[in-house]
Amino acid sequence: MTDRKTELAANLATVEERISAACAAAGRKREEVTLIVVTKTYPASDVRLLAELGVRHVAENRDQEAAPKAAECADLPLIWHFVGQLQTNKVRSVCSYADVVQSVDRKRLVDALSGAAVGAARELGVLIQVALDVDSGERGQRGGVGPDGVGALAEAVAAADGLRLDGLMTVAPLAGPYADQPRAAFGRLMEISSGLRVAHPAANMVSAGMSSDLEEAVAAGATHVRVGTAVLGVRPRLR
Template sequence: MTAGGAAPRERTAELAEALAAVRARIAAACAAAGRDEREITLIAVTKTFPASDVRLLAGLGLTEVGENRDQEARPKAAECADLPLTWHFVGRLQTNKARAVAGYADVVHSVDRSRLVSALSDAAVRGGRTLRCLVQVSLDEEEAAQGRGGAAPDAVPGLADEIAGAPGLRLGGVMAVAPLGADPVPAFTRLARIATEIRRNHPDARIVSAGMSGDLEQAIACGATHLRVGTALLGGRRAIVR
């Protein structure tokens, strides 16, 4: 059985329908913004959903997978190790979890402090891996108080330089979460400006990770390259059922 007790065939049909709907939204948003759909990478955030859903999504052609918590991501990645997946760690990352995350993640979206850069670099070198890292930018004064993480905008260039110079790490770009309950466009516009500034010194840092189920259209309009979509693809959060 798969998520929510659905049979694999039924769950595959659910996911296929949801994926088609999300891709249609992306296509419409790209058309409205005058962008090419091929510029957009869709990441399925599978938090609280089982590895069986990851397998079904991979069968549907979606192989970019995002996770928020190491204790859930690590066993799921191990269970799906036979699949050609790219694993994105998109949640707040504690320094003491850096070594574990560096063992399976390909991209870490939530780098927001120097200590974490050092910890990820050490872990990547020990594991013989190269991690692509994004600077998480705080676009909301209440963000830190809510525990959502992120570096202050004026700290982002220095942090980007640290990542670019750290062994085992590669600077990929920037990431942000739009402020809760507010129009996301001003935040995403500000993120786009910060991304442009970063690319002046780091031209290969082209990732702009922004946009989720409720605001992916606005993110695309503001230049997002990577979308982190959970609910619109997989449904409401639920306990993992294997």
């Protein structure tokens, strides 16, 4: 356990150096960027060690793994983000532990999250996932709604009981005009965010960038980066 904590501490220090350097290069203050550690496929014991090392934001993408892990770590001062594709039949469970759902991409999911949040007497933060591999309001290859669909979905979230519109999220696309161009993709997300904030000034969270492209995300203006492998190591294969 001590060796694992040492390993995680070293990895966190390296990621911290990367974020700090990226902020300096972009003329931004370090405190403008929040690190979210993606703990999917790793045990609750790692989450506990990360908390001891000062991590406050963690993310998961599969409810069947996240729910028991969050329950095991319920005593820790953590903010839980759900970042995976979410089916409506999992919404009640996710709403029981997640503080923010970053992958909202359709009205039906907004309605389901609203009902679950009201039922649990909670306010749930919501990010609209933007798909940059499509032009219309259709869903993208890796989830998300196209740029043209963001406005209507944002209005639905803002009007929904129990939900708080926090901002936008994207995953660097594998296809379309921004394939293999994370800097350009994240720049486009910032343009969409600027438009969103005209109508919803408080929706200023921009979640973009992962282990391989966090520098590009920070340069573009992301407020949150989602880093897994660079902190926890190469992920074990899911069975």
